[in-house]
Amino acid sequence: MTSSCRPSADDPAALSAALAGIVDRMCRDTDRGKVADYIPELACVDPRQFGLSICLCDGSQLNFGDAATPFSIQSVSKAFTLAVALGRFGEGLWRRVGREPSSNAFNSVVDLELEQGKPRNPFVNAGAIVVTDEIMAGRAPRDALAEILWFVRAAAGDNDIFIDESLARSEKVTGHRNWSLAHFLKSSGNLKHDCELSLGTYFHQCAIEMNCIQLARAGRFLAGLNAGDELVSSNHVRSINALMMTCGHYDGSGEFAYRVGFPGKSGVGGGIMAVVPGKASIAVWSPGLNRFGNSRLGTIALEELSLAAGWSVFSVD
Ligand code: GLN
Secondary structure (H helix, E strand, O other): OOHHHOOOOOOHHHHHHHHHHHHHHHHHOOOOOEOOOOOHHHHOOOOOOOEEEEEEOOOOEEEEEOOOOOEEOHHHHHHHHHHHHHHHHHHHHHHOOOOOOOOOOOOOOHHHHHOOOOOOOOOOHHHHHHHHHHHOOOOOHHHHHHHHHHHHHHHHOOOOOEEOHHHHHHHHHHOHHHHHHHHHHHHOOOOOOOHHHHHHHHHHHHOEEEOHHHHHHHOHHHHOOOOOOOOOOHHHHHHHHHHHHHHOOHHHHHHHHHHOOOOEEEOOOOEEEEEEOOOEEEEEEOOOEOOOOOEHHHHHHHHHHHHHHOOOOOOOO
């Protein structure tokens, strides 16, 4: 396809038609991946659902399929907590967490041991627990959580966003892998609070519930679509996007960069928030996951969109 006949953000009608075709194909696909079953509440989500929403630079928003259905954002929340932590502590954050991709799963204990308790990046679970622990400095967990929720609501421009308490509580009971990561961090001197407090806050941030319409809006600051709004400095946006590109899909990040070509953050609830800098903020949701724990059909839809619109940041045409 030549660039002149591609649907572009300047031609919302062509883009909308291309997206309708993509969503239709995703809805009919029979290989939907496997829903996360290590969190009991996620195991019963219907894998036949598919939603997509996109915010464009002209201020318009297009919604498809189950875009209005709420889901658990899980690790997509890590992009928001990173923004909050960078805003509060700046570069000092990197004393406690690295900025390198990981070649093991998002909940790997091996990586943490090899790196002597300094998580490889803020998006693997151990790294996100440290970022949350940092945000909690000097205040009660509920105040840290309130700031995270405030940030997400402000980014989305929507106060109708809440935490699913029962999901957070169930992960606290069943999330043994995260408990082991927290205890290892504590034993390495890289957790300031009790495991119970840091993990409790982390599980609650993961249990934020949003739909694709809200999530696409919440990602606008990363795409530079809300001009004049200083929620996050442009330097921090650049940092977060770089980390989403290199680490946002864990050990599947190289594959995501190769196939999609723009930054994104996934969650085991099946959501992905992805941004095309200067052009679009996209949220896609399909609960079935691929082997890396990222939405199977969500990734395929973003790949098709990227090819159709020529949106890979690595494209030269
Ligand atoms: N709450 C989940 C966990 O900690 C988040 C993981 C994810 O979305 N990849 O295991």
